[in-house]
Amino acid sequence: MEASISLRAAANTPTRVVALQSIHLKPRLRFFKPTPVGSSMAHNTPLSIQAQKSELKEASAEITERDALKIKEWEVGMFQDEVAASQGIKIRRRPPTGPPLHYVGPFEFRIQNEGNTPRNILEEIVWHKDLEVSQMKEREPLPVLKKALENAPPVRDFIGALKTANLQTGLPGLIAEVKKASPSRGVLREDFDPVEIAKAYEKGGAACLSVLTDQKYFQGGFENLEKIRNSGVKCPLLCKEFVIDAWQIYFARTKGADAILLIAAVLPDLDIKYMTKICKLLGLTPLVEVHDEREMDRVLGIDGIELIGINNRNLETFKVDISNTKNLLQGERGRIIQERGIIVVGESGLFTPADIAYVQEAGVKAVLVGESIVKQDDPTKGIIGLFGKDISC
Numbered sequence: 314m315e316a317s318i319s320l321r322a323a324a325n326t327p328t329r330v331v332a333l334q335s336i337h338l339k340p341r342l343r344f345f346k347p348t349p350v351g352s353s354m355a356h357n358t359p360l361s362i363q364a365q366k367s368e369l370k371e372a373s374a375e376i377t378e379r380d381a382l383k384i385k386e387w388e389v390g391m392f393q394d395e396v397a398a399s400q401g402i403k404i405r406r407r408p409p410t411g412p413p414l415h416y417v418g419p420f421e422f423r424i425q426n427e428g429n430t431p432r433n434i435l436e437e438i439v440w441h442k443d444l445e446v447s448q449m450k451e452r453e454p455l456p457v458l459k460k461a462l463e464n465a466p467p468v469r470d471f472i473g474a475l476k477t478a479n480l481q482t483g484l485p486g487l488i489a490e491v492k493k494a495s496p497s498r499g500v501l502r503e504d505f506d507p508v509e510i511a512k513a514y515e516k517g518g519a520a521c522l523s524v525l526t527d528q529k530y531f532q533g534g535f536e537n538l539e540k541i542r543n544s545g546v547k548c549p550l551l552c553k554e555f556v557i558d559a560w561q562i563y564f565a566r567t568k569g570a571d572a573i574l575l576i577a578a579v580l581p582d583l584d585i586k587y588m589t590k591i592c593k594l595l596g597l598t599p600l601v602e603v604h605d606e607r608e609m610d611r612v613l614g615i616d617g618i619e620l621i622g623i624n625n626r627n628l629e630t631f632k633v634d635i636s637n638t639k640n641l642l643q644g645e646r647g648r649i650i651q652e653r654g655i656i657v658v659g660e661s662g663l664f665t666p667a668d669i670a671y672v673q674e675a676g677v678k679a680v681l682v683g684e685s686i687v688k689q690d691d692p693t694k695g696i697i698g699l700f701g702k703d704i705s706c
């Protein structure tokens with residue numbers, strides 16, 4: 314039995330508690346064993362009272378210990394968020410168990426507030442990913458993955474493929490995205506055969522492919538990555554994931570990825586540094602994605618970054634604006650990028666030859682394109698339409 318009530322909080326609501334709160338009440342009955350009719354309890358004998366007392370004591374010890382753990386986890390989650398917030402990261406990590414439960418009489422309740430409710434789609438994806446990854450890790454712990462790496466297919470040179478395409482065509486190297494659906498656009502292609510699409514992209518001159526592996530929000534999957542890798546397609550593969558745990562990098566490599574996405578809006582600097590090292594250890598290329606000046610400056614502050622993606626889609630609001638690529642490559646940032654030989658990828662919202670020319674003019678050597686080509690009946694022709702010419706050599 315679960316009851317739900319709403320109440321209006323005091324005007325000076327503390328942080329993490331919103332004005333309108335929803336409180337879930339659950340009777341705490343599971344701590345009490347039902348007393349059989351006609352048992353000693355029914356007669357209230359001293360023995361039964363004693364037994365009942367000790368049962369209560371046990372139950373309250375259990376509550377205290379369990380609550381202490383939850384409060385601790387909650388605090389650790391808040392601490393992580395504070396570190397992230399100090400770097401301008403607005404996406405918070407999922408509180409491990411949500412806020413602690415409160416007990417009132419025989420009820421327990423959890424206050425639903427902005428602390429335990431995702432604020433936008435990216436945060437929702439990341440919170441869901443947290444649960445998903447912890448379940449996947451239980452099924453395949455890191456030592457098992459490390460063993461599986463021995464049978465992983467060899468890594469291909471992701472950046473090399475982009476540079477070669479750029480030199481051969483004089484146009485940005487294409488990372489063509491194998492994507493069935495997205496939160497902003499819904500289903501993009503009903504008849505979705507990942508291998509068929511990958512082959513059509515390769516035929517059309519794509520240098521690399523990006524494969525969505527998230528199931529819940531993009532209807533993708535690691536099986537798509539694996540199938541494409543085993544199909545004979547030679548383009549290096551980017552695992553398009555929401556990485557929050559280094560375990561996912563190992564997992565992606567076992568499924569045949571050559572590169573993996575790291576999103577600066579989600580990962581604090583230390584995580585990016587650490588994950589970049591893991592990628593290099595495994596031979597994978599990290600594509601570090603930024604959305605704004607602050608994220609770009611953070612990433613440029615990290616040694617050894619070779620591939621940066623500028624996403625023109627704000628992942629919190631879905632707004633797409635390709636001038637974002639130009640803005641982030643202007644002035645000192647553009648100069649540093651050129652000096653270090655960093656390859657920049659223009660991502661999202663590219664539909665026409667004019668869009669490609671615009672981001673190329675801004676300084677990108679590669680583009681990541683999904684919607685405009687995946688929606689075409691023939692994705693090979695979609696690539697010709699996107700570039701205004703045949704880019705297959």
Ligand SMILES: O=C(O)c1ccccc1NCC(=O)[C@H](O)[C@H](O)COP(=O)(O)O
Nearest residue numbers: 495496497498628660661662682683684
């Ligand atoms: O596309 C979304 O709705 C989305 C929502 C939340 C996080 C990420 C999202 N998209 C990932 C991408 O950025 C694109 O798949 C990729 O850049 C290609 O974009 P497009 O060419 O516009 O399909």
